[in-house]
Amino acid sequence: MGKNKYNAVMNPKPTTIVIECFDLRFRKAFRHFTREELGVKTEDFIKIERAGGAAALAHPIKQEGARLDTLNQISFAVQHFPSIERVIVIGHQNCGFYTRIPNHPDAEDPEKKDLPKVAKAIREMFGNLKVECHYAYFTDGSRTQISFEQIV
Numbered sequence: 001m002g003k004n005k006y007n008a009v010m011n012p013k014p015t016t017i018v019i020e021c022f023d024l025r026f027r028k029a030f031r032h033f034t035r036e037e038l039g040v041k042t043e044d045f046i047k048i049e050r051a052g053g054a055a056a057l058a059h060p061i062k063q064e065g066a067r068l069d070t071l072n073q074i075s076f077a078v079q080h081f082p083s084i085e086r087v088i089v090i091g092h093q094n095c096g097f098y099t100r101i102p103n104h105p106d107a108e109d110p111e112k113k114d115l116p117k118v119a120k121a122i123r124e125m126f127g128n129l130k131v132e133c134h135y136a137y138f139t140d141g142s143r144t145q146i147s148f149e150q151i152v
């Protein structure tokens, strides 16, 4: 002890951006899923954590500010790390972000139904990136078990 300096070592060539919501109920599951199931090593990804994940990309009018913020965050990552080639978007059931989008056309599972629109928006702007979207949902009544389904 006695040291008050800490040095962190960063991977200068991350390959992947993970965009997810910061909902505390899902965080651990997101982390496990990304590493264990998708096989992305911790040092290889950059995480963008936002309310709703990338959901704002599906709502250009009602969520224009958040949409632009999200695109700017992706742009920033891609400009600084040209090694990035993959984007993983994770949406989830019962996302609080959706309370900000009144009259969503899909009353049931809007988070899931928005994912193809999110993928399309990212591909339109960043054509060279591989985009995939996954949906996380509770599989038991007490909401302790979470499953993932690839949508795009």
Ligand SMILES: [Zn+2]
Residues within 6 Å of the ligand: 021, 022, 023, 051, 052, 053, 092, 094, 095, 096, 097
């Ligand atoms: Zn959420």
